[in-house]
Amino acid sequence: MSIASTSTPVRVRAPGKINVFLEVGCREDDGYHQLATAFQAVSLYEDLTAEHAVGFTMAVSGSVDVSAVPVDDRNLALRAARLLAAETGYRGGVHLEVVKQVPVAGGMGGGSADAAAALVACDALWGTDVGSQELHRLAARLGADVPFALRGGTAIGTGRGDELSAALARGRFDWVLVVNEDGLSTPEVYGALDRHRERHHLDIAPARKTPAVDAAVLQALRAGDAAMLAEVLRNDLQAAALSLRPDLAATLELGESSGALAGIVSGSGPTVAFLAESPEAAAELQAVLDAAGLDALLAHGPVPGARVIG
Numbered sequence: 610m611s612i613a614s615t616s617t618p619v620r621v622r623a624p625g626k627i628n629v630f631l632e633v634g635c636r637e638d639d640g641y642h643q644l645a646t647a648f649q650a651v652s653l654y655e656d657l658t659a660e661h662a663v664g665f666t667m668a669v670s671g672s673v674d675v676s677a678v679p680v681d682d683r684n685l686a687l688r689a690a691r692l693l694a695a696e697t698g699y700r701g702g703v704h705l706e707v708v709k710q711v712p713v714a715g716g717m718g719g720g721s722a723d724a725a726a727a728l729v730a731c732d733a734l735w736g737t738d739v740g741s742q743e744l745h746r747l748a749a750r751l752g753a754d755v756p757f758a759l760r761g762g763t764a765i766g767t768g769r770g771d772e773l774s775a776a777l778a779r780g781r782f783d784w785v786l787v788v789n790e791d792g793l794s795t796p797e798v799y800g801a802l803d804r805h806r807e808r809h810h811l812d813i814a815p816a817r818k819t820p821a822v823d824a825a826v827l828q829a830l831r832a833g834d835a836a837m838l839a840e841v842l843r844n845d846l847q848a849a850a851l852s853l854r855p856d857l858a859a860t861l862e863l864g865e866s867s868g869a870l871a872g873i874v875s876g877s878g879p880t881v882a883f884l885a886e887s888p889e890a891a892a893e894l895q896a897v898l899d900a901a902g903l904d905a906l907l908a909h910g911p912v913p914g915a916r917v918i919g
């Protein structure tokens with residue numbers, strides 16, 4: 610064990626994300642797709658505490674339904690801890706406590722946030738001190754969305770979403786998120802998109818070119834202009850998510866006719882994200898959606914990536 614390790618538990622907070630733009634390119638031979646996305650980290654947080662233990666164990670609780678979250682080595686947070694230990698030669702273990710706010714299988718990268726939080730927490734707890742470049746490299750091995758959860762803020766993701774570059778962003782964007790207990794499986798949503806494109810022979814024309822984030826999206830983020838961003842929100846997975854969950858169309862319609870600047874399915878869904886013009890407008894929209902029996906949460910972005918908070 611390194612002399613720099615700490616005996617007190619380490620607490621790390623990591624954010625969920627919304628893809629304000631997601632263009633999906635063609636399917637590669639290994640089944641993955643080339644993407645171009647603009648990520649925004651938002652104020653639904655995963656809080657993770659790491660403490661010394663003999664083996665690798667964890668527990669999960671939270672304000673969302675966590676019954677579908679595994680607490681064994683299928684969990685991305687435990688896999689992150691094991692990966693860091695293996696890469697650094699650390700010989701002890703860890704116990705992780707995760708308190709989730711990000712909906713499970715909701716298209717907001719909750720598992721990825723947990724993995725990023727576990728990397729940061731174990732690195733501090735164990736004193737392995739691998740540095741941010743190595744943390745990023747390990748994050749990319751765990752999953753395409755994990756590097757962004759480490760970094761937070763606003764960023765452009767290319768490749769599989771894990772090759773990040775900076776995006777200038779100003780101001781604050783207010784969101785109302787309609788969450789859903791019945792999650793959607795990301796691979797299933799991609800499968801629905803592939804089938805749709807095959808049926809319509811779309812794999813050749815638009816999907817063949819290298820995906821890129823629209824300049825108008827970058828401009829709206831740079832200006833901190835919610836109305837401008839609302840005009841250019843795009844998610845290529847939205848139609849596929851709607852084909853698997855047709856009820857989301859009514860949610861989108863209700864939000865858009867009740868004061869939202871625009872609505873979009875978040876990532877692979879089923880979370881629906883509405884952009885509001887102010888915190889007050891967001892609160893009003895939340896009340897309308899709540900009254901309609903939906904589970905609507907307030908969030909804002911951009912917020913920082915995984916960081917030690919105690």
Ligand code: ATP
Pocket residue numbers: 677678679683684685686712713714715716717718719720721723724754792793795876877878
């Ligand atoms: P994506 O990053 O693919 O958009 P998501 O946000 O839709 O993911 P997650 O909540 O991250 O969905 O997890 C999807 C599935 O991964 C869950 O149904 C669960 O079985 C598994 N899983 C593994 N580790 C975790 C974790 N730490 N938290 C939540 N789910 C996890």
